[in-house]
Amino acid sequence: MMQHKNIIIAYSIMIFLITAVGILQSWTIALTILNYCLISAVMTIGANIQWGYAGLINFGIMGYTALGGLAAVLVNVPPVKEAWKAGGSGMVVSLILIIFGVYIIRAVLRKFENSKKRNYIVAAIIIIGFVIIRYISGPAIENIEAVDPAKTGFLGGLGLPIIFSWIVGGLFAAGIALIVGKIALGLRADYLAIATLLIAEIIVSIIKHEDWLARGVKNVIGLKRPVPYEVDLQGSTWFIDLVEKFHSKKLDLITSLSDRQDVLNQLVIDASSVYVKLCLAGLFLSVVIILLILTQKALYSPWGRKMRAIRDNEVAANAMGKNVVKEHLLIFILGSAIVGIAGAMMVTNDGLFTPGSYRPMRYTFVIWVMVIVGGTGNNFGAILGGFVVWFLWVEAAPIALFFINFFTAHLEETNAVKQHLIQSAAYFRFLLVGIGLLIIMRYRPKGLIPEKINIK
């Protein structure tokens, strides 16, 4: 019990803080923060098993998050039949050609020895294939994008419930991670960071600019939620009865019948949005708990010990007969898949997919700060990091505003410096997170809840 004291205290403080937001600001805000905290926690679990278990730096988190979001669109949106008619065949042919090309290249790579000739042949296949595919897909893409561009202009998806996309998102991310891992994993740590970051940028720019796939920067809105809608709740009698029962004391104090109805209506509207967010929070929490159990099991399994051995001394692990390359690739894929799940969850939560919003600052560096602040190699730490940093990221602006007002209280309202500071209160989040990261790196390099390995 004693060894878990830190964890329990830390999580209690976090719950207390979110509750405080609920009481002081509003429950909707508190639950929005909680939901994002949970999603961030999934991302940090993904980043942590790469960095904490195996010592791999993956700065490509942004790319895998975007892939998860793409999966949500492709699973949830109903197929656009006219678009399929207009250009579906062209796209399918192109896809088959790409797969065919990959097989030819693989065959060439196997058949020829490593030589200049081989490289030239591969380059020639890629260039010729590129031209042919552009020739076939070009008109198809134009036709697809011409189908009602204001609303669709893309192929659409499968029209399945969005919850399936969490798995599909994981698979998408895993598939891309396999390719990226094959390319980049041999690199030294800081090169790996740069390479993964740049590859993630390529992924995001493809999602942004291939409008036939997911409308690109035109965004996809109105994805269907796995939980009830506010409007439906407000119309259903069981929900109104529930709210009435919940607030019966407060409502009984009001004598006038019409006043009572008005208050009740307001309460129902508030409660419906809280209820929806609670449902989402329940779903997200179950994902976090499942992942936490699995990753904890993995951490203490022989496989986890092997990973730590590889992380701490690659040469020795190699000498002991562990296949370092294979294990690195495996853990890179696993971690990325978890990030992909988080990406799909995030789009589920928002109900919309905005490729333009995937920026390295928010989706790579902040997630990394979470992992490092929370505690590398410790899943509880990583999740806590997700909570703490996201909480600070959101609440930094109000906190900064409070301090600005406090320190400039003696200045007049029209003072230029004061006005400028108040306007830029939102940017104090960067300062807070940056300084937090620097302090943790310096004085507590293993994070808030450091890694502890007890061999039982």
Added chain:
Amino acid sequence: MDFINAIILLLNYTVIPALTYGSQLALGAIFVTLVYGILRFANFATGDMMSFGTMVAVLLTFYFQSLGISFGFLPTALLTIAPAILAMIFYMLFIDKFVFSYYRIKKSPPVQLAMVSVGVMFVTQAIIRIIIGPFDRRFFDGEKFILKANEFKEMTGLNEGLTIKSTQAITIFVTVIVVSIMFWFLNKTKTGTSMRAYSDNEDLALLSGIDPKKVVLITWIIAGILATIGGVLYGLDKSYRPFVYFNNMLPIFAAAIVGGIGNPFGAFLGGYVIAFAEILVTYAYKKFFTYLLPEALEPDSLVQLLSTDYKFAVSFSILVIVLLFRPSGIFKGKTL
């Protein structure tokens, strides 16, 4: 005649813009490569450090403009580069003293320093946004063109015009001067040699009596000069916006690695490799071929390999290819 027209067309739309953009990238890439070679970490605050220097220059330019000081037909910003460099160096040394030096003395692994630089990136970005805000700012003044398309057409009687913006000329000119001075310094002076020695083999350099503090100090000074000049030139040519500077870090990294990280000359060339690749691959060659080919063969489509949306993606793809086939870079940097 058509042949000359085609050449002028290419010059106007690809070669000159690529040379300009390449110069801006090259300055940044040498900055990255110096920090990597001598201080031994990948500096993720590169873009924001350049942004910081540029911010000082922008603010000073606005101040000078309000005072009515100008630099004739040249942009006022050129006057502000010197104080901006001073501010930049001061900021870098401040950060080094309170953040980086601790890890350097402890001999932390490069990864940890890279992480720390992420923290510095956050803080720098916050400072910039709090001081100047995230908005787009143009601070270019003075004569806009050296050579206008119409004048060129009149002069030569060709169909195609050649435009040279003064920012393009200034960028290329300043880059050539700065880079030549820097290479002279690194290769010919005693301090430069000691820096290269420190970069090659730290222990041996220390044994032979090279003062590490001095090497680090000089490195940050050169880095400050390169970062500020690179940033101001980019801002003059396009415009100053903090977010764009942060994003520019990525092609700069690509340039440094393509050129062979740790190798300043490689980084310099890498900047141009990246810039030319980005512009040549995304340029629509339709008009070019219309001049060259007989009418029957003229292309209908734009003859564009990739749409301009993929500009960044091109440079990153080059990086991936280089990492795959020649991980130490085209011009041989440190081995990985």
